[in-house]
Amino acid sequence: MKKQLRGKLVLGALLLLGLGGCGSEAGSNGVIVNPPVTGPVPDMSIDACFTMTTSLGEVGLGIDSLHTPQSAANFIGYVDDGFYDGTLIHRVIHNFIIQGGGFTSGMVAKPGGAPISNEARVGFSNLRGTLAMARGRQSDSATSQFFINILDNPQLDYSASSPGYAVFGKVLFGMEVVDQIGIVATTRVGEYSDVPLEEVVIERIAPSECPIVED
Template sequence: MENPHVLIETSLGDILAELYPDKAPASVANFLQYVDDGHYDNTIFHRVVRNFVIQGGGYTSLLEKKPRREPIPNEATNGLQNTAGTLAMARAFDKDSATDEFFINAADNPDLDHAGDADDEYGYAVFGQVVDGMDVVKKINWKVVKPRDGFDDLPVDTVDIISVSRYE
Protein backbone atom coordinates (compact mmCIF):
# COMPACT_ATOMS: atom_id res chain seq x y z
CA MET A 1 0.00 0.00 0.00
CA GLU A 2 1.67 3.15 -1.22
CA ASN A 3 -0.75 5.64 0.33
CA PRO A 4 -1.57 5.58 4.04
CA HIS A 5 -4.72 3.71 5.06
CA VAL A 6 -6.83 4.06 8.19
CA LEU A 7 -9.25 1.66 9.81
CA ILE A 8 -12.36 3.32 11.22
CA GLU A 9 -13.90 0.90 13.70
CA THR A 10 -17.56 1.74 14.36
CA SER A 11 -20.33 0.17 16.38
CA LEU A 12 -21.86 -0.95 13.06
CA GLY A 13 -18.69 -2.38 11.47
CA ASP A 14 -15.34 -1.37 10.04
CA ILE A 15 -14.50 1.09 7.28
CA LEU A 16 -11.10 1.02 5.57
CA ALA A 17 -10.03 4.22 3.83
CA GLU A 18 -7.08 5.17 1.66
CA LEU A 19 -5.72 8.70 2.11
CA TYR A 20 -4.22 10.90 -0.62
CA PRO A 21 -1.29 12.93 0.73
CA ASP A 22 -0.17 13.81 -2.80
CA LYS A 23 -3.49 15.63 -3.44
CA ALA A 24 -4.32 16.90 0.07
CA PRO A 25 -1.10 17.04 2.12
CA ALA A 26 -2.37 19.41 4.84
CA SER A 27 -5.66 17.55 5.28
CA VAL A 28 -4.00 14.13 5.44
CA ALA A 29 -1.28 15.32 7.85
CA ASN A 30 -3.94 16.95 10.05
CA PHE A 31 -6.19 13.87 10.01
CA LEU A 32 -3.31 11.48 10.74
CA GLN A 33 -2.14 13.65 13.64
CA TYR A 34 -5.62 13.35 15.17
CA VAL A 35 -5.51 9.58 14.48
CA ASP A 36 -2.08 9.21 16.10
CA ASP A 37 -3.23 11.25 19.11
CA GLY A 38 -6.23 8.92 19.62
CA HIS A 39 -8.55 11.91 19.17
CA TYR A 40 -11.18 9.99 17.22
CA ASP A 41 -11.39 7.10 19.68
CA ASN A 42 -14.73 7.04 21.49
CA THR A 43 -16.36 9.72 19.35
CA ILE A 44 -19.60 9.48 17.36
CA PHE A 45 -21.15 10.19 14.00
CA HIS A 46 -23.19 13.20 15.14
CA ARG A 47 -24.59 14.22 11.75
CA VAL A 48 -26.25 11.70 9.48
CA VAL A 49 -28.13 12.97 6.44
CA ARG A 50 -29.63 10.22 4.30
CA ASN A 51 -28.22 10.04 0.76
CA PHE A 52 -25.79 12.84 1.62
CA VAL A 53 -23.14 12.39 4.34
CA ILE A 54 -22.16 10.85 7.65
CA GLN A 55 -20.10 13.26 9.76
CA GLY A 56 -18.16 12.68 12.94
CA GLY A 57 -14.94 12.91 14.86
CA GLY A 58 -15.60 15.96 16.99
CA TYR A 59 -18.01 14.86 19.74
CA THR A 60 -18.16 12.21 22.43
CA SER A 61 -21.25 10.06 23.03
CA LEU A 62 -22.20 12.59 25.73
CA LEU A 63 -22.23 15.24 22.97
CA GLU A 64 -19.22 17.00 24.47
CA LYS A 65 -17.02 18.80 21.93
CA LYS A 66 -13.48 17.43 21.93
CA PRO A 67 -10.55 19.87 22.10
CA ARG A 68 -9.13 20.59 18.68
CA ARG A 69 -6.07 22.14 17.10
CA GLU A 70 -5.94 25.22 14.90
CA PRO A 71 -7.80 25.15 11.55
CA ILE A 72 -6.00 24.10 8.39
CA PRO A 73 -6.03 25.60 4.88
CA ASN A 74 -8.79 24.31 2.63
CA GLU A 75 -7.50 22.05 -0.15
CA ALA A 76 -10.77 21.83 -2.12
CA THR A 77 -8.93 22.96 -5.28
CA ASN A 78 -6.98 19.66 -5.41
CA GLY A 79 -9.10 18.18 -8.22
CA LEU A 80 -10.74 15.49 -6.06
CA GLN A 81 -14.53 15.50 -6.07
CA ASN A 82 -17.06 14.75 -3.33
CA THR A 83 -18.25 11.47 -4.80
CA ALA A 84 -19.80 8.53 -2.94
CA GLY A 85 -17.30 7.00 -0.54
CA THR A 86 -14.86 9.90 -0.37
CA LEU A 87 -13.65 11.37 2.91
CA ALA A 88 -13.59 15.15 3.24
CA MET A 89 -12.88 17.71 5.93
CA ALA A 90 -15.93 19.27 7.56
CA ARG A 91 -15.79 23.01 8.16
CA ALA A 92 -17.79 26.02 9.23
CA PHE A 93 -18.70 28.85 6.81
CA ASP A 94 -15.12 30.19 6.68
CA LYS A 95 -13.38 28.21 3.93
CA ASP A 96 -10.25 27.69 6.08
CA SER A 97 -12.01 26.50 9.26
CA ALA A 98 -11.57 22.69 9.11
CA THR A 99 -10.14 21.15 12.28
CA ASP A 100 -11.00 17.64 13.51
CA GLU A 101 -14.39 16.76 12.02
CA PHE A 102 -14.59 14.76 8.81
CA PHE A 103 -17.38 13.31 6.72
CA ILE A 104 -17.87 10.44 4.34
CA ASN A 105 -19.98 11.16 1.30
CA ALA A 106 -22.84 8.67 1.11
CA ALA A 107 -23.68 9.81 -2.44
CA ASP A 108 -22.17 11.93 -5.18
CA ASN A 109 -22.31 15.51 -3.86
CA PRO A 110 -21.12 17.88 -6.61
CA ASP A 111 -22.54 20.85 -4.65
CA LEU A 112 -19.71 20.29 -2.13
CA ASP A 113 -16.98 20.65 -4.77
CA HIS A 114 -14.91 23.79 -5.34
CA ALA A 115 -16.83 26.28 -7.51
CA GLY A 116 -15.21 29.64 -6.72
CA ASP A 117 -13.02 31.57 -4.30
CA ALA A 118 -15.75 32.95 -2.01
CA ASP A 119 -16.21 31.08 1.27
CA ASP A 120 -19.65 29.75 0.25
CA GLU A 121 -18.32 28.49 -3.12
CA TYR A 122 -14.94 27.16 -2.05
CA GLY A 123 -16.03 23.60 -1.36
CA TYR A 124 -14.91 20.84 0.98
CA ALA A 125 -11.49 19.22 0.70
CA VAL A 126 -11.57 15.55 -0.24
CA PHE A 127 -8.57 13.71 1.18
CA GLY A 128 -9.40 10.01 0.97
CA GLN A 129 -11.63 7.22 -0.28
CA VAL A 130 -13.36 4.25 1.34
CA VAL A 131 -11.78 1.10 -0.12
CA ASP A 132 -13.74 -1.39 2.01
CA GLY A 133 -16.82 -0.92 4.16
CA MET A 134 -19.24 1.08 2.03
CA ASP A 135 -21.91 -1.32 3.33
CA VAL A 136 -21.15 0.08 6.81
CA VAL A 137 -21.35 3.67 5.51
CA LYS A 138 -24.77 2.84 4.04
CA LYS A 139 -25.95 1.25 7.32
CA ILE A 140 -24.95 4.39 9.19
CA ASN A 141 -26.49 6.63 6.55
CA TRP A 142 -29.87 4.90 6.94
CA LYS A 143 -30.08 5.39 10.71
CA VAL A 144 -33.14 7.21 12.01
CA VAL A 145 -32.22 10.74 13.12
CA LYS A 146 -33.98 13.27 15.29
CA PRO A 147 -33.17 16.91 16.09
CA ARG A 148 -32.10 17.21 19.71
CA ASP A 149 -29.54 18.76 22.03
CA GLY A 150 -28.59 21.36 19.41
CA PHE A 151 -27.96 18.80 16.66
CA ASP A 152 -30.25 18.69 13.60
CA ASP A 153 -29.37 15.22 12.30
CA LEU A 154 -28.34 13.19 15.36
CA PRO A 155 -28.96 9.42 15.10
CA VAL A 156 -31.57 8.20 17.59
CA ASP A 157 -29.33 5.19 18.26
CA THR A 158 -25.77 6.43 18.76
CA VAL A 159 -23.26 5.34 16.13
CA ASP A 160 -19.91 5.10 17.90
CA ILE A 161 -16.51 5.60 16.36
CA ILE A 162 -14.69 3.11 18.56
CA SER A 163 -11.27 3.93 17.14
CA VAL A 164 -9.44 5.19 14.09
CA SER A 165 -5.97 3.78 13.54
CA ARG A 166 -3.36 3.50 10.82
CA TYR A 167 -3.75 0.31 8.84
CA GLU A 168 -0.66 -1.32 7.38
Protein backbone atom coordinates in the same frame (compact mmCIF):
# COMPACT_ATOMS: atom_id res chain seq x y z
CA MET B 1 -36.09 14.74 -10.53
CA LYS B 2 -35.87 18.55 -10.38
CA LYS B 3 -37.31 18.47 -6.88
CA GLN B 4 -34.71 15.89 -5.76
CA LEU B 5 -31.86 17.92 -7.26
CA ARG B 6 -33.13 21.09 -5.63
CA GLY B 7 -33.28 19.23 -2.31
CA LYS B 8 -29.68 18.08 -2.65
CA LEU B 9 -28.53 21.62 -3.43
CA VAL B 10 -30.32 22.94 -0.36
CA LEU B 11 -28.72 20.23 1.78
CA GLY B 12 -25.31 21.08 0.40
CA ALA B 13 -25.71 24.78 0.92
CA LEU B 14 -27.46 24.84 4.27
CA LEU B 15 -27.29 21.59 6.19
CA LEU B 16 -23.64 20.60 6.08
CA LEU B 17 -21.65 23.50 7.46
CA GLY B 18 -22.35 26.56 5.31
CA LEU B 19 -20.55 27.58 2.16
CA GLY B 20 -19.29 31.06 3.02
CA GLY B 21 -15.55 31.48 2.81
CA CYS B 22 -12.54 33.68 3.31
CA GLY B 23 -9.61 34.10 0.98
CA SER B 24 -11.91 34.55 -2.00
CA GLU B 25 -12.84 37.73 -3.79
CA ALA B 26 -16.45 38.90 -3.86
CA GLY B 27 -17.68 40.37 -7.11
CA SER B 28 -19.85 43.48 -7.38
CA ASN B 29 -22.93 41.30 -7.13
CA GLY B 30 -21.72 39.79 -3.84
CA VAL B 31 -21.05 36.36 -5.37
CA ILE B 32 -17.79 34.72 -4.30
CA VAL B 33 -15.39 34.50 -7.22
CA ASN B 34 -12.57 31.98 -6.89
CA PRO B 35 -9.62 31.67 -9.24
CA PRO B 36 -10.14 28.81 -11.69
CA VAL B 37 -8.56 25.42 -11.12
CA THR B 38 -5.61 25.27 -13.48
CA GLY B 39 -4.39 22.04 -15.03
CA PRO B 40 -6.00 18.60 -14.91
CA VAL B 41 -7.35 17.12 -11.69
CA PRO B 42 -4.77 14.58 -10.47
CA ASP B 43 -5.55 10.94 -9.83
CA MET B 44 -5.98 10.29 -6.14
CA SER B 45 -2.85 8.73 -4.62
CA ILE B 46 -3.56 6.51 -1.62
CA ASP B 47 -0.43 6.41 0.51
CA ALA B 48 -1.74 6.11 4.08
CA CYS B 49 -4.48 3.74 5.18
CA PHE B 50 -6.58 3.30 8.31
CA THR B 51 -9.30 1.10 9.73
CA MET B 52 -12.15 2.94 11.39
CA THR B 53 -13.91 0.60 13.79
CA THR B 54 -17.44 1.73 14.60
CA SER B 55 -20.20 0.23 16.68
CA LEU B 56 -21.80 -0.87 13.40
CA GLY B 57 -18.71 -2.33 11.72
CA GLU B 58 -15.35 -1.52 10.15
CA VAL B 59 -14.58 0.94 7.38
CA GLY B 60 -11.24 1.13 5.57
CA LEU B 61 -10.01 4.64 4.76
CA GLY B 62 -7.29 5.60 2.28
CA ILE B 63 -5.63 9.03 2.48
CA ASP B 64 -3.86 11.06 -0.21
CA SER B 65 -0.95 12.91 1.43
CA LEU B 66 0.65 13.72 -1.93
CA HIS B 67 -2.02 16.06 -3.28
CA THR B 68 -3.74 17.06 -0.01
CA PRO B 69 -0.81 17.19 2.44
CA GLN B 70 -2.39 19.50 5.03
CA SER B 71 -5.65 17.59 5.26
CA ALA B 72 -3.79 14.28 5.40
CA ALA B 73 -1.30 15.41 8.05
CA ASN B 74 -4.14 16.90 10.07
CA PHE B 75 -6.16 13.67 10.01
CA ILE B 76 -3.13 11.47 10.71
CA GLY B 77 -2.17 13.70 13.64
CA TYR B 78 -5.58 13.24 15.25
CA VAL B 79 -5.38 9.48 14.66
CA ASP B 80 -1.91 9.27 16.21
CA ASP B 81 -3.14 11.18 19.27
CA GLY B 82 -6.12 8.82 19.67
CA PHE B 83 -8.40 11.83 19.37
CA TYR B 84 -11.10 10.03 17.40
CA ASP B 85 -11.35 7.01 19.70
CA GLY B 86 -14.70 7.12 21.46
CA THR B 87 -16.12 9.95 19.38
CA LEU B 88 -19.40 9.74 17.51
CA ILE B 89 -20.73 9.70 14.01
CA HIS B 90 -22.82 12.59 15.21
CA ARG B 91 -24.52 13.70 12.02
CA VAL B 92 -26.36 11.55 9.48
CA ILE B 93 -28.21 13.12 6.57
CA HIS B 94 -29.93 10.42 4.56
CA ASN B 95 -28.76 10.13 0.95
CA PHE B 96 -26.10 12.77 1.60
CA ILE B 97 -23.33 12.34 4.18
CA ILE B 98 -22.29 10.89 7.53
CA GLN B 99 -20.11 13.12 9.70
CA GLY B 100 -17.96 12.48 12.75
CA GLY B 101 -14.91 13.38 14.76
CA GLY B 102 -16.15 16.21 16.96
CA PHE B 103 -18.43 14.92 19.72
CA THR B 104 -18.39 12.28 22.44
CA SER B 105 -21.30 10.42 24.03
CA GLY B 106 -24.23 12.66 24.89
CA MET B 107 -23.27 15.12 22.15
CA VAL B 108 -20.51 16.65 24.24
CA ALA B 109 -18.30 18.74 21.95
CA LYS B 110 -14.65 17.70 21.72
CA PRO B 111 -12.74 20.75 20.49
CA GLY B 112 -10.16 20.17 17.79
CA GLY B 113 -6.84 21.87 17.26
CA ALA B 114 -5.84 24.73 15.01
CA PRO B 115 -7.77 25.05 11.73
CA ILE B 116 -6.14 24.13 8.44
CA SER B 117 -6.22 25.50 4.92
CA ASN B 118 -8.96 24.30 2.60
CA GLU B 119 -7.45 22.08 -0.10
CA ALA B 120 -10.64 21.71 -2.16
CA ARG B 121 -8.96 23.60 -5.00
CA VAL B 122 -6.95 20.44 -5.79
CA GLY B 123 -10.09 19.41 -7.64
CA PHE B 124 -11.07 16.05 -6.11
CA SER B 125 -14.84 15.71 -6.36
CA ASN B 126 -17.17 14.78 -3.49
CA LEU B 127 -18.20 11.49 -5.06
CA ARG B 128 -19.84 8.56 -3.29
CA GLY B 129 -17.39 6.99 -0.86
CA THR B 130 -14.97 9.91 -0.69
CA LEU B 131 -13.67 11.28 2.60
CA ALA B 132 -13.67 15.05 3.09
CA MET B 133 -13.00 17.69 5.73
CA ALA B 134 -15.98 19.30 7.42
CA ARG B 135 -15.66 22.99 8.19
CA GLY B 136 -17.52 26.10 9.30
CA ARG B 137 -18.62 29.02 7.17
CA GLN B 138 -15.07 30.23 6.79
CA SER B 139 -13.14 28.42 4.07
CA ASP B 140 -10.05 27.67 6.19
CA SER B 141 -11.83 26.51 9.35
CA ALA B 142 -11.62 22.69 9.30
CA THR B 143 -10.19 21.05 12.43
CA SER B 144 -11.02 17.47 13.45
CA GLN B 145 -14.38 16.77 11.85
CA PHE B 146 -14.71 14.82 8.62
CA PHE B 147 -17.50 13.35 6.53
CA ILE B 148 -18.05 10.52 4.06
CA ASN B 149 -20.21 11.12 1.01
CA ILE B 150 -23.04 8.60 0.70
CA LEU B 151 -23.96 9.74 -2.81
CA ASP B 152 -22.21 11.86 -5.43
CA ASN B 153 -22.33 15.42 -4.08
CA PRO B 154 -20.64 17.65 -6.68
CA GLN B 155 -22.43 20.67 -5.18
CA LEU B 156 -19.84 20.46 -2.37
CA ASP B 157 -16.89 20.84 -4.76
CA TYR B 158 -14.70 23.88 -5.25
CA SER B 159 -16.25 26.20 -7.81
CA ALA B 160 -16.44 29.81 -8.95
CA SER B 161 -19.08 30.46 -6.30
CA SER B 162 -17.87 28.24 -3.43
CA PRO B 163 -14.56 27.39 -1.74
CA GLY B 164 -15.88 23.83 -1.51
CA TYR B 165 -15.10 20.98 0.88
CA ALA B 166 -11.72 19.30 0.57
CA VAL B 167 -11.75 15.63 -0.39
CA PHE B 168 -8.56 13.99 0.87
CA GLY B 169 -9.27 10.25 0.71
CA LYS B 170 -11.82 7.55 0.09
CA VAL B 171 -13.41 4.43 1.53
CA LEU B 172 -11.40 1.33 0.64
CA PHE B 173 -13.77 -1.22 2.15
CA GLY B 174 -16.86 -1.25 4.33
CA MET B 175 -19.03 1.04 2.24
CA GLU B 176 -21.91 -1.20 3.26
CA VAL B 177 -21.25 -0.08 6.85
CA VAL B 178 -21.35 3.56 5.74
CA ASP B 179 -24.65 2.87 3.97
CA GLN B 180 -26.00 1.20 7.11
CA ILE B 181 -25.04 4.22 9.21
CA GLY B 182 -26.56 6.43 6.56
CA ILE B 183 -30.08 5.07 7.13
CA VAL B 184 -30.22 5.14 10.94
CA ALA B 185 -33.06 7.05 12.55
CA THR B 186 -32.11 10.57 13.58
CA THR B 187 -33.39 13.18 15.99
CA ARG B 188 -32.61 16.63 17.33
CA VAL B 189 -30.45 17.03 20.43
CA GLY B 190 -30.48 20.58 21.70
CA GLU B 191 -29.18 22.82 18.91
CA TYR B 192 -27.97 19.87 16.83
CA SER B 193 -30.09 18.23 14.13
CA ASP B 194 -29.63 14.94 12.23
CA VAL B 195 -28.20 13.20 15.31
CA PRO B 196 -28.50 9.38 15.32
CA LEU B 197 -31.24 8.30 17.72
CA GLU B 198 -28.96 5.51 18.93
CA GLU B 199 -25.32 6.59 19.18
CA VAL B 200 -22.96 5.36 16.48
CA VAL B 201 -19.55 5.26 18.11
CA ILE B 202 -16.15 5.49 16.43
CA GLU B 203 -14.46 3.02 18.72
CA ARG B 204 -11.05 3.46 17.15
CA ILE B 205 -9.22 4.64 14.05
CA ALA B 206 -5.91 2.86 13.61
CA PRO B 207 -3.26 2.68 10.87
CA SER B 208 -3.45 -0.33 8.55
CA GLU B 209 -1.66 -1.70 5.50
CA CYS B 210 -2.65 -0.15 2.20
CA PRO B 211 -3.76 -2.56 -0.52
CA ILE B 212 -1.15 -3.37 -3.11
CA VAL B 213 -1.96 -1.74 -6.42
CA GLU B 214 -0.73 -3.77 -9.37
CA ASP B 215 0.60 -1.93 -12.44
